[in-house]
Amino acid sequence: xxxxxxxxxxxxxxxxxxxxxxxxxxxxxxxxxxxxxxxxxxxxxxxxxxxxxxxxxxxxxxxxxxxxxxxxxxxxxxxxxxxxxxxxxxxxxxxxxxxxxxxxxxxxxxxxxxxxxxxxxxxxxxxxxxxxxxxxxxxxxxxxxxxxxxxxxxxxxxxxxxxxxxxxxxxxxxxxxxxxxxxxxxxxxxxxxxxxxxxxxxxxxxxxxxxxxxxxxxxxxxxxxxxxxxxxxxxxx
Amino acid sequence: xxxxxxxxxxxxxxxxxxxxxxxxxxxxxxxxxxxxxxxxxxxxxxxxxxxxxxxxxxxxxxxxxxxxxxxxxxxxxxxxxxxxxxxxxxxxxxxxxxxxxxxxxxxxxxxxxxxxxxxxxxxxxxxxxxxxxxxxxxxxxxxxxxxxxxxxxxxxxxxxxxxxxxxxxxxxxxxxxxxxxxxxxxxxxxxxxxxxxxxxxxxxxxxxxxxxxxxxxxxxxxxxxxxxxxxxxxxxxxxxxxxxxxxxxxxxxxxxxxxxxxxxxxxxxxxxxxxxxxxxxxxxxxxxxxxxxxxxxxxxxxxxxxxxxxxxxxxxxxxxxxxxxxxxxxxxxxxxxxxxxxxxxxxxxxxxxxxxxxxxxxxxxxxxxxxxxxxxxxxxxxxx
Ligand SMILES: Nc1ncnc2c1ncn2[C@@H]1O[C@H](COP(=O)(O)OP(=O)(O)OP(=O)(O)O)[C@@H](O)[C@H]1O
Ligand SMILES: [Mg+2]
Numbered sequence: 001x002x003x004x005x006x007x008x009x010x011x012x013x014x015x016x017x018x019x020x021x022x023x024x025x026x027x028x029x030x031x032x033x034x035x036x037x038x039x040x041x042x043x044x045x046x047x048x049x050x051x052x053x054x055x056x057x058x059x060x061x062x063x064x065x066x067x068x069x070x071x072x073x074x075x076x077x078x079x080x081x082x083x084x085x086x087x088x089x090x091x092x093x094x095x096x097x098x099x100x101x102x103x104x105x106x107x108x109x110x111x112x113x114x115x116x117x118x119x120x121x122x123x124x125x126x127x128x129x130x131x132x133x134x135x136x137x138x139x140x141x142x143x144x145x146x147x148x149x150x151x152x153x154x155x156x157x158x159x160x161x162x163x164x165x166x167x168x169x170x171x172x173x174x175x176x177x178x179x180x181x182x183x184x185x186x187x188x189x190x191x192x193x194x195x196x197x198x199x200x201x202x203x204x205x206x207x208x209x210x211x212x213x214x215x216x217x218x219x220x221x222x223x224x225x226x227x228x229x230x231x232x233x234x235x236x237x
Numbered sequence: 238x239x240x241x242x243x244x245x246x247x248x249x250x251x252x253x254x255x256x257x258x259x260x261x262x263x264x265x266x267x268x269x270x271x272x273x274x275x276x277x278x279x280x281x282x283x284x285x286x287x288x289x290x291x292x293x294x295x296x297x298x299x300x301x302x303x304x305x306x307x308x309x310x311x312x313x314x315x316x317x318x319x320x321x322x323x324x325x326x327x328x329x330x331x332x333x334x335x336x337x338x339x340x341x342x343x344x345x346x347x348x349x350x351x352x353x354x355x356x357x358x359x360x361x362x363x364x365x366x367x368x369x370x371x372x373x374x375x376x377x378x379x380x381x382x383x384x385x386x387x388x389x390x391x392x393x394x395x396x397x398x399x400x401x402x403x404x405x406x407x408x409x410x411x412x413x414x415x416x417x418x419x420x421x422x423x424x425x426x427x428x429x430x431x432x433x434x435x436x437x438x439x440x441x442x443x444x445x446x447x448x449x450x451x452x453x454x455x456x457x458x459x460x461x462x463x464x465x466x467x468x469x470x471x472x473x474x475x476x477x478x479x480x481x482x483x484x485x486x487x488x489x490x491x492x493x494x495x496x497x498x499x500x501x502x503x504x505x506x507x508x509x510x511x512x513x514x515x516x517x518x519x520x521x522x523x524x525x526x527x528x529x530x531x532x533x534x535x536x537x538x539x540x541x542x543x544x545x546x547x548x549x550x551x552x553x554x555x556x557x558x559x560x561x562x563x564x565x566x567x568x569x570x571x572x573x574x575x576x577x578x579x580x581x582x583x584x585x586x587x588x589x590x591x592x593x594x595x596x597x598x599x600x601x602x603x604x605x606x607x608x609x610x611x612x613x614x615x616x617x618x619x620x621x
Contacts, residue, residue, distance in 0.1 A: 051619045060536045060615040081540065088538025099533045099618060103248025104241065115238060116538050172619045 006069075007168055007200035008034040008057050013066035015052050026052040027063065028223030036167075037197040039190075039213060042204045044220030050204040053220070054170045057202060058091050059083050071167055088116050092161030094190075096173035098153040100145040106132055106156045107141040113164040131159040134193055151182035155189060162194055169194055171203040175210055187213045238539070242547035243554065245527050252526070253555070255519040256602075260559020260595055261566070263512020267505055267591040268567040268583075274501035275587070276580030281491045282484035283422035284331075288358045291327070291453035292462055294483045295469055298476045302490035303483065304426065306331055308447035309475065316473050317452045322460040323469075327352035330438040331450040333428065337407035339390050346383070346431045347424075348408065350438025358453055359419075360432055366402055366417025371434055376416035377406070383429020384418055408441045423578070425491075509594055516559065517602040524548065524606035528613060536615040544610050552603035560595040564588060 015027040026049045034040045034057075042050045055061035056068055059075045068075055071090065075083060092113070093099075100109045110128035115121060129141050135155040145153050154174060161169050174190070175183030187210045195201055203214070211217060216230035247253050284303050285294070295317055297307035317326040330350030335343045351358050351371070359368045360378060370376055379388060379400055388406065389397025400406070404415045413433070421430050433441070439448050454477070456465050462479050469477040478486060492498050524531075531544055571581045 055616045055619055058536070060618070084538045084540050086538075087536065091537075093533070093536055093618065095533075095618060099529065101241065101245065101248075101530050101533070103244040108241075108244075112241065112534070113537055115241070116534070121240065 005036050006033055007036045007038070007071060008032065008202070009067075009069045010053075010057070011067040013053070013056060013063045013068050015049070015056060015061070015063050025223055027056070027066075029066065030220075030223070030225055032218060032225050032228075034200050034202060036200055037195070039195055039201040039203065039215045041211065041214035041217045042202060042220060043206070043211075043217055044226075046206075048220045049223045050220055051172055054172060054202055054204055058093065058168070058170045059087050088113065089164065090167045092164070092166040092169035092194075094154070094157050094161045094169065094171035094174045096176050098145070098150075098157045098177070100153055100156055100160075102145050105142045105144055106137060106148065106159075109145070109156055110159045110163055113160060113166075117164055128159070128163060131163045132156070135159045135189055149182075150178050151186060154178060154182075154186050158186070158190060158194065165199075167199050169199065169201045171201065173204055173206065175205065175207050180209060183207060183210060238534075238543055238547055239550055241534075242550045245530060245547075246523070246551040246554065249523060249526065252519050252523040256516050256523070256555045257559050257562070259512050259515030259517075259519060260555055260598065261562040263508050263516065263598055264560045264563020264591050264595050265566050266508025266512070266563075267594040268564050268587060269570055270501050270504040270508065271587055271590060272567060272571060272581050272583045273579065274497070275582035275584065277425075277497060278488055278491060279582050280423055280425050280580055282487040283424050285480055285484050285487065287361045287422050288329075288453065289361065289480075290357060290455070291480065292456045293454040293466055293469065293477050293479055295326075295452035295454060295473070295475050295477045296450070298474065300476060301494075302487040304331075304424075305490075306450045308445065309449040309452070310447050311449050313449060313473060313475060314452050317454060317469060317475075320465075320469055320472050322457050322465045324455040324457045324460075325355075326455075327355060327357045327453045328435050328449050329358050329451040329453055330435055330442065330448060332438075332442055332448075334409050334431075334441055336388065336413075336429075336431070337410075338388065339404075342391075344387050345428050346388075346408070347426060347428045348431045348433065348438055348441060350433055350435040353434045353436050356434070360421050360430075362420040364418045364420055368417065368432075370416035371432065373414075373416055375405075375412050375414045375437070376433065377408070377413045377437075378417035378419050378432040379406075379415055380419050380421045380430040382421075382423075383431070384415075386429075387427075388429050409443065411441050413437075413441070423580070505594075509598070512595075513598040513601060516555070516598055517605070520552065520555065520599075520602035521605045521609075524609060528609065529617065531610045532613055532615055532618045535613060536618045541611045545607050548603050548606050548610060552599040552606075556595050556599035560592060563595070564591065 010030050010032045013027050013030040017024040017026055030053055044050055056063045062076055107125050107128040110131055111124035114124035132138055132141050135158055137152060137155055175186055191213050216228055218228045219226050282303060297309055300307050314326060314328050332348055333345050334348045336346045337343055356368050356371055364381055384400040388400045391397055400415055402415050406413050442448055456462055466477040571583055574581055
């Protein structure tokens with residue numbers, strides 16, 4: 001039995017943005033495999049296609065060519081509704097800009113993925129409080145995002161990314177809006193609370209200070225994966 | 238997701254209030270202006286309502302509305318009386334005559350002459366004296382507004398001493414004595430209304446061959462009114478209308494031949510447009526501002542259908558509040574003006590009318606937002 005089955009398998013993924021007057025090849029044949037239980041970091045110069053790649057992996061952007069399989073399912077061939085359900089159940093998101101809903105309290109924000117999955121509001125909010133406690137915000141469940149510090153907001157976002165037990169969490173620059181110490185704490189939390197043998201984490205980052213948290217680091221340049229450092233599966237492409 | 242939609246909407250207090258105020262304004266204008274319009278238009282036929290009792294009004298064929306008097310010969314009265322199905326038929330004089338006031342100034346009055354024997358067609362409410370007092374020699378009944386204002390005795394201070402029972406007036410050089418004060422429904426014309434008997438009215442009026450304005454007809458019990466009207470027309474060659482038909486004739490005359498409907502139409506349209514512009518645009522702006530949030534919800538697996546329902550809910554919410562406030566303010570306005578000269582009529586159909594207007598604005602606002610949100614690419618959530 002394979003001790004670490006694949007969470008993500010990308011083969012020759014191509015994404016070309018067509019803005020009308022010009023075409024930008026953001027992904028130019030990406031090959032990448034991410035295992036379950038793994039924290040994979042994606043690094044590379046600005047504009048090399050990191051965000052585009054995790055958007056494809058998270059199923060919010062369709063590639064133009066190549067194959068991308070998440071938990072054995074080909075996202076491109078899914079119907080819209082199935083893809084929505086797939087995302088609702090399997091994907092957690094963490095953003096650089098937190099992207100919390102400003103009018104909702106911390107607990108309400110965290111409960112959103114459960115509500116999207118059809119859970120009753122009261123149950124969802126009860127569970128949200130428990131998860132907020134897990135990320136150390138048990139005392140701030142009724143606070144609005146504007147009443148929280150950046151680090152606290154990111155912890156709320158992490159709770160939101162976790163609450164529905166997704167099998168894949170994608171994070172785009174989760175520490176870039178935070179100072180060093182706060183960023184370090186957020187990463188520690190992510191690794192402790194979010195990482196799990198049945199879950200993979202993909203973290204896009206520029207922040208060299210957090211590289212230590214990665215199991216593997218995939219380096220991108222110009223729409224390609226140019227190398228993967230660290231233990232585990234061998235790099236391709 | 239409903240509570241999320243509502244919180245998103247109300248999250249920005251300023252915008253939320255802007256939307257509600259825009260809709261309140263639109264709803265207020267679209268209710269209040271037509272209410273005044275309907276009130277005014279109903280004044281065009283209030284004389285017909287006041288006369289009340291007769292079933293059918295007979296008049297010259299060319300009459301276009303109630304104040305458009307084209308006199309008949311007195312003999313027409315007897316011809317109408319002879320038609321089968323007529324229970325009774327009474328004469329009525331209606332015309333403008335000059336009254337000379339105590340200080341020597343003149344005032345045009347709307348003089349109504351009632352059948353001497355029955356006094357049918359008199360004022361709806363007597364405030365002082367009784368309609369029977371018209372039988373006293375030179376007796377006239379004056380409407381309270383006229384008595385207080387236009388027919389009042391001017392004083393050096395500018396105020397007027399109201400005309401009262403026992404005072405005398407000169408109508409076309411004939412002496413007339415006030416024997417009663419009545420309350421009549423306001424009409425378009427602001428002249429005082431003076432009631433007297435038919436024969437006295439003929440006396441007051443300039444000598445002419447024809448002085449009969451209307452023949453008022455009561456149908457026999459069980460008589461079909463439409464049928465009787467047709468028979469009167471056929472027999473006399475005159476026009477005959479039921480009270481309701483005569484009201485409609487009058488009302489339509491004012492609708493087609495005055496600028497009143499257009500003026501109010503423009504007000505209503507402006508209210509609609511301004512309301513739609515304020516509320517619609519603010520609603521759309523609020524959606525644009527929340528676009529990233531909608532994107533996050535979309536990325537997390539919310540379907541377009543659910544997002545559409547969320548926006549519709551927001552639109553219905555602001556629409557209901559704005560509509561309620563606007564209609565409530567209109568009702569308050571009408572209530573506070575109930576004793577004033579202002580015309581105001583608020584039938585339930587008007588609620589439907591302004592409700593439809595507000596709904597249209599909300600649908601329009603929601604539609605723009607929905608299109609924007611449905612087209613939204615969830616991948617924007619990762620953009621800086
Ligand atoms: N929606 C879009 N339309 C057109 N071009 C786009 C779009 N999104 C990204 N691009 C282009 O695609 C390329 C890859 O963009 P992407 O955002 O994936 O880079 P990135 O590695 O995440 O960069 P950064 O580190 O600055 O976030 C860039 O050249 C970018 O300008
Ligand atoms: Mg990026």
